Amino acid sequence: MGILDLFNRTPSPAKFARIVMQAARERGFDGPMEFDASNFRIVMGKNDVVNLHNFYHDYCQAPRAKRDEVVARYSHLFVRSDIPDSFEAARGNLLPVLRTRAFLQAARFAPLLDAGVKETEFAMADFSADTALLLAYDTEHLTRVLGMEQLAAWGVSLEEASAIAIDNLRDLAAEKFVQLSPTQFASDWNDAYDSSRLLLADLVHRVAGPQPVAMIPTRGRMLLSATRGKADLLALLQNAKAAIDQEGRRVSMLMYEFVDGRALPYRPEDEEAASLLADLQRIALQEDYAEQKQLLEQVHEKQGVDLFVATYMLYKGEDERLFSVATWTEGVDALLPRTDKLAFVGMNDAGETRSAGVLDWERVEAAAGHLMQLDPDSYPPRYRVKRFPDLASLGLQ
Incomplete structure (x- = not known):
């Protein structure tokens, strides 16, 4: 250990x-x-794997005197107790979990990176554009996300198991919310299922009235606004950003309203609130695309595949709003992320690259969509491009 290690508050990933x-x-x-x-x-x-990203985040955020408590809290990850063979014995420990859809991609890539890892088909259902609903078996020492194989062994359907899990969640504990202002509320269970309580519309209405708007920015936080006025929606967005910065474990960057007892995506009518919400979504997508790019490049290297994985880039416009850009380069077989704009890089007569211009995605898709093949298994979405479009057809030279 070097002398600097003694004073370094944040251990390196390897040391951690x-x-x-x-x-x-x-x-x-x-x-x-x-x-x-x-x-x-x-x-x-x-x-069996223990992913360290959230563990590391909590450890580094904690004061030194509290870090042993963080380690103790995560120690259950190394307890490999078995899930009961009988559904009757297990049903009381089922709980629903909402996870970002990007959470699933690491599991999808794991068998491609390690032949010894078995492919898992999660017991899951689509919840929203960026979020999936999964099932967990939860005890004091074990929390395991379940696969369809386990439900089949129990002889229970996903729908039946999900209904039981939601009932279990409702029975966990009484309402725990902190009132941040007359119209703003934050959940305060801190039991890793705060975001899952978005599934309990009756609970949300009791706290925030008949027309609430909700966000679940992290696993440990559900935020509610009792009204849909501009100031309140901007406050909701500010609270969501603060939760992500402080807590990590991002879940969803959507706003939700409640229709017939279900949480459905909500788009603010106020354009400033809608723009700020879209900016948060772009920042989240940049993180998801970066992780996806890393995994794809590892798979391509292992398989000997020469396929370029383009970067999802963010820039600020003159109006200070964010927009996303990817580069489509002539002569390069590539996977493009879905972005607001595409920058084209062509080749001159000398074989040198040159910038050919930037266009909105929708315009490119209308003129050259036949060259863009959507990968049906990718989240966030990527498009395979093997051929370069005719620049003149796009109004470029």
């Missing part, structure tokens, strides 16, 4: 992994453990 593995040993875990630095996780045998 060593801290975690030592703590696991001290708590009695005697199985294999290996630090996978490229994916920032600890691999335990063939199919």
Whole structure:
């Protein structure tokens, strides 16, 4: 250990992994453990992994005197107790979890990166454009997201299990909200299921009245606005951004309203609020695309595939609003992210690259959509482009 390590409040990812593995040993875990630095996780045998991103975030955010408590809170990740064979024995521990759809992509790529990892078909349903509804088996020492294989073994349908899980969530604890202002409320269960309570419309209405707007920016926070006025929606967005900055574990960057007892996406009528909401969504997409790019490049390297994964880039316009851009380069087989604009890079007669202009995505799609093949399995979406469009057809030279 160098002298600087003694004064460094934030351990490096590798040092943090060593801290975690030592703590696991001290708590009695005697199985294999290996630090996978490229994916920032600890691999335990063939199919068990502990992802360290959220653990590391909470550890670094905590005061030094509280870091042992963070380690203790996460120690259940290394307890490999079995899920009951009987559904009757398990049903009381089922709970619903809402997760960003990007959460699923790491699981999809895992078997491609490690032949020893079995592909998992999660017990899940689409919830919104950026969020999926999954099921978890939850005890004091174990929280495991379930697959369809487990439901099949129990002989229960996804719909039946989901209904039971939501009833269990309703029975967990009494209402716990902090009133931030006369019209703003923040959940305060802090039990990792705050965001899941978006599924409980009756609870939301009791707290925030007949026309609430909700956000679930993180796993540990549901935010409510009792009205839809401009000032209140801007306050809701500010609170959502603060929750993400402080807590991590992003879930959804949508606003929700409640129709016939269901949470549905809501777009603010006020254009300033709508623009700020769209900016938060672009920032979230930039993070998701960056993670996806890293995973795709690892898979391509392993498979020997020469396929460029384009970057999702954000810029500010003259109006200070964000817009996204990706580059489509002549002669390059690529996967493009869905962006607001596409920048074209052509080749001159000498074989040198040159900027050919920037166009809105919709205009490009209308003229050259036949060259853009959507990958049906990708989230966020990507488009395979093998051929370069005729620039003249796009009004470019």
